[in-house]
Amino acid sequence: MSSFSIIDFHCDLLLFLQSGPDRTAEHFESRCSYPQLTEGGVKIQILPIFTEGGSRSSKNGREQVEIFRNLPIRYPHQFSVVQRIEDLETLHNKQTVATMLAVENASSFCSEDDDLLTQWRWLEEVNRSVGKIAYISLTWNFANRFGGGALTKTGLKDDGKKLLELMDGKKIPVDLSHASDALAHDIFTYIDQKQLDVPIIASHSNCRSITKVPRNLPDELIREIIKRDGLIGLNMIRYFVASEGEKPNKFLDHLHHLVTLGGEKNVCFGLDFFCENDVHPIYRKPPEKLFFPDFQNSSCYPQLLEMIQNVKFSSEDLVSNISSLNALRFLKKLFL
Numbered sequence: 001m002s003s004f005s006i007i008d009f010h011c012d013l014l015l016f017l018q019s020g021p022d023r024t025a026e027h028f029e030s031r032c033s034y035p036q037l038t039e040g041g042v043k044i045q046i047l048p049i050f051t052e053g054g055s056r057s058s059k060n061g062r063e064q065v066e067i068f069r070n071l072p073i074r075y076p077h078q079f080s081v082v083q084r085i086e087d088l089e090t091l092h093n094k095q096t097v098a099t100m101l102a103v104e105n106a107s108s109f110c111s112e113d114d115d116l117l118t119q120w121r122w123l124e125e126v127n128r129s130v131g132k133i134a135y136i137s138l139t140w141n142f143a144n145r146f147g148g149g150a151l152t153k154t155g156l157k158d159d160g161k162k163l164l165e166l167m168d169g170k171k172i173p174v175d176l177s178h179a180s181d182a183l184a185h186d187i188f189t190y191i192d193q194k195q196l197d198v199p200i201i202a203s204h205s206n207c208r209s210i211t212k213v214p215r216n217l218p219d220e221l222i223r224e225i226i227k228r229d230g231l232i233g234l235n236m237i238r239y240f241v242a243s244e245g246e247k248p249n250k251f252l253d254h255l256h257h258l259v260t261l262g263g264e265k266n267v268c269f270g271l272d273f274f275c276e277n278d279v280h281p282i283y284r285k286p287p288e289k290l291f292f293p294d295f296q297n298s299s300c301y302p303q304l305l306e307m308i309q310n311v312k313f314s315s316e317d318l319v320s321n322i323s324s325l326n327a328l329r330f331l332k333k334l335f336l
Helices: 011-018 034-039 055-072 085-089 116-129 158-167 181-194 220-226 250-260 298-309 317-336
Strands: 006-008 042-050 079-081 097-104 133-137 201-202 232-236 267-269
Touching: 006 267, 006 317, 011 042, 011 055, 034 042, 034 097, 042 055, 042 133, 042 298, 042 317, 055 079, 055 097, 055 116, 079 267, 085 298, 085 317, 116 133, 158 181, 158 220, 181 220, 201 220, 220 232, 232 250, 250 267, 250 298, 267 317, 298 317
Parallel strands: 006 042, 042 097, 079 097, 097 133, 201 232, 232 267
Antiparallel strands: none
């Protein structure tokens, strides 16, 4: 187990549990099971609800919320929920993995034909009764009613503007990890124009200047997130880290680049582990295409931290910051 307490901002455990009636939080196929999380030293794990979209998206999202709601009931000695700032301050003493809910793709709570205000009121009730929502991303890879996903050039739509206005002052961050560049720039512009109080995060994104894929962040967006005291969770999915044939230590280049851009106090983990069988068949890849052999589930943090500690640019402060301190500072502001 890692000697550092780990906070991770993204894994797909809720989708895994929803995708089969016999699945449990003990199953290693999820790559983020309770045993794997504890072996990795994870103290807080953010759990997003996620659907790709479609007519059932908000129904599927509600089912995942109920799975989240029942986690500490079904597994009382394994999972708890962060309900208040005191739960963050006692992080190191926790015997359970503490969790927070998030929304990956706003279609997961509001389908294309749903009434936005009705769905938002439901989500606010979830935020009050189930626990603080750690972030909301407007899109996934494609366009929806809110804006353009990472594989598009579409910007912010009218419903995206309405959603940002609803988020104003609620201390629920907007997540840019699946935003198109146009959407991300439009979000910054709209927040500034309307003087909205909406924190910024990229929950599971790497650096495009290191590995050129659309899901990674260009430098101008990284600088803007840092300028706004946001948070960037580095991802460990193989093709976001490195080109084919490159080794996992390419992850260190992404970390070093963020530090060089001034992000030592803004970087955290969002390693993004998921069950490869839960991906839509169009996007399904064999495990060796998705995960490095030594970094293929949530138990990998000790190896990852050792890799970080052994490079010249690293320091004890950097290791502590990326492990949990930056995430803690960010999360505490959501409760104040």
